[in-house]
Amino acid sequence: MNETADLDITRFRTGFYSEVMRGLPREAYLSDEFMRRENERLFARRWVFAAFAHELAEPGDLEPVTVGGQPLVLIRGRDGVLRGFHNACAHRGAKLFNEPACAKRTLTCPYHAWTYDLEGKLLAAPNFGGWRQDVPGFDKSAHGLKPVSLGIFHDWVFVNIDGEAEPFEAFLRPLKEALEGTDFGRLRPVARIDLGVVEANWKFLMENFIEPYHVPVVHHSTTEQPLDDHYPLVNGACIGSAVDIPADRVGRAGTLAVSSRYLTLFPTFVLGVYVPDEVGVHLNIPLSPGRTQQYRVIYQIAGEPWNEAKIAAQRRLWYDVHKEDHAMVERLQAGRASTATATGGVLSPCWETSLYEFQRLVRESVA
Ligand code: FES
Ligand SMILES: [Fe+2]
Missing domain, CATH: 3.90.380.10 (Naphthalene 1,2-dioxygenase Alpha Subunit; Chain A, domain 1)
Structure with missing residues (x-):
């Protein structure tokens, strides 16, 4: 048998x-x-396997990953949703994370302390326009972390850097059939x-x-x-x-x-x-x-x-x-x-x- x-x-x-x-x-x-x-x-144009979801279980859990030579970071938001971003600060592009971590509420760049929420939105650009000054007209909402597309199949997290790969379900279909x-x-x-x-x-x-x-x-x-x-x-x-x-x-x-x-x-x-x-x-x-x-x-x-x-x-x-x-x-x-x-x-x-x-x-x- x-x-x-x-x-x-x-x-x-x-x-x-x-x-x-x-x-x-x-x-x-x-x-x-x-x-x-x-x-x-x-690698930039396809869905690429990047991480195991069970290692990013709690809000604030984050993991730097490398896909196609590019540094990315996966972050579980306060809303429980896992997201992917370029692991580069919107100010001058410093790599934000070298190691997995659990962020409490915010993400702060170690260089000039630009601070983001767990969903990648820029909250603060301290002293950017002078001591305790903002730059007039500087739109923080346009300077968040740059997102990448993300799909999850069971425990497996895939990212698509250029956002133009086929739909995630279509990508999975041949594997699911097998x-x-x-x-x-x-x-x-x-x-x-x-x-x-x-x-x-x-x-x-x-x-x-x-x-x-x-x-x-x-x-x-x-x-x-x-x-x-x-x-x-x-x-x-x-x-x-x-x-x-x-x-x-x-x-x-x-x-x-x-x-x-x-x-x-x-x-x-x-x-x-x-x-x-x-x-x-x-x-x-x-x-x-x-x-x-x-x-x-x-x-x-x-x-x-x-x-x-x-x-x-x-x-x-x-x-x-x-x-x-x-x-x-x-x-x-x-x-x-x-x-x-x-x-x-x-x-x-x-x-x-x-x-x-x-x-x-x-x-x-x-x-
Ligand atoms: S490069 Fe991140 S705050 Fe300056
Ligand atoms: Fe083998």
């Missing part, structure tokens, strides 16, 4: 491609100019893992998550998911792979041997479903062409709440799995120093089809 019979995702299977494709050229992973174009044309049958009603964060800075381009982390080809080679000690049970998936901007493991095939304790969905929503959202009770979400933050910061939050979605020992075991398992992946993506990055990688290598028409579709979206976005 297949334990994921009610989670049929096979309609999004890519099938076999008729030829061996080329990967992205090495500049895509090395060049500052390519990343500048990604920041401008890709997740049909998964019950998020009891989604509960149980652990956050700080995976540090990976010495690799953000696309290598995404591509590594999307393709199943490496799984039995790289994860032989942490997972028991045979390659031939995997298949790549594409549904528009929802790209990934899945593995269906019959319930009667028993895995070793402490390893991953369950039916899973490895889904991404372009560009950087990553969500894994591990039947029957676990979800994992990665936050990938591109820092430079060769460096990416990564976090993972582990969620439980069903069953009795896990005890501390179970949470610690999952934490360890996922840390180990990520480190196995990091060693490989750092090799991909190091390999790009070689001119032999100029034309991007070759992709499997069987296992790297969804990876190719991810690269197609990158190409289209920066063109």
Whole structure:
């Protein structure tokens, strides 16, 4: 019996491609100019995953985030609504926040003490027109924090910097279709893992998550998911792979041997479903062409709440799995120093089809 019979995702299977494709050229992973174009044309124009809502639960909670190289800040207002702003003062643009914090009533710039309410409105520009003087005619209402669009899906906060991306619901649709049958009603964060800075381009982390080809080679000690049970998936901007493991095939304790969905929503959202009770979400933050910061939050979605020992075991398992992946993506990055990688290598028409579709979206976005 297949334990994921009610989670049929096979309609999004890519099938076999008729030829061996080329990967992205090495500049895509090395060049500052390519990343500048990604920041401008890709990250600023799309919905980009930025933060976990449960970490911003109370009015006044705020978190600086980086999207497309730009400093933003997410702030929960006194009205309970989460908003996003450029993390730059309306006076001369000083970055307002370096660390997460909880603001009581107002936000004050540390440079000249311009003060905003939690909804981003400028309340005071002290001494701007002279000692205890306003500038006559200076309209404070036109000098609040500059907002960015924000959308929330379960615990996941997305922002769109230019405000012109497709409607948030339309953006989510392909992921929601792929997740049909998964019950998020009891989604509960149980652990956050700080995976540090990976010495690799953000696309290598995404591509590594999307393709199943490496799984039995790289994860032989942490997972028991045979390659031939995997298949790549594409549904528009929802790209990934899945593995269906019959319930009667028993895995070793402490390893991953369950039916899973490895889904991404372009560009950087990553969500894994591990039947029957676990979800994992990665936050990938591109820092430079060769460096990416990564976090993972582990969620439980069903069953009795896990005890501390179970949470610690999952934490360890996922840390180990990520480190196995990091060693490989750092090799991909190091390999790009070689001119032999100029034309991007070759992709499997069987296992790297969804990876190719991810690269197609990158190409289209920066063109
Ligand atoms: S830059 Fe913020 S008050 Fe001057
Ligand atoms: Fe992996």
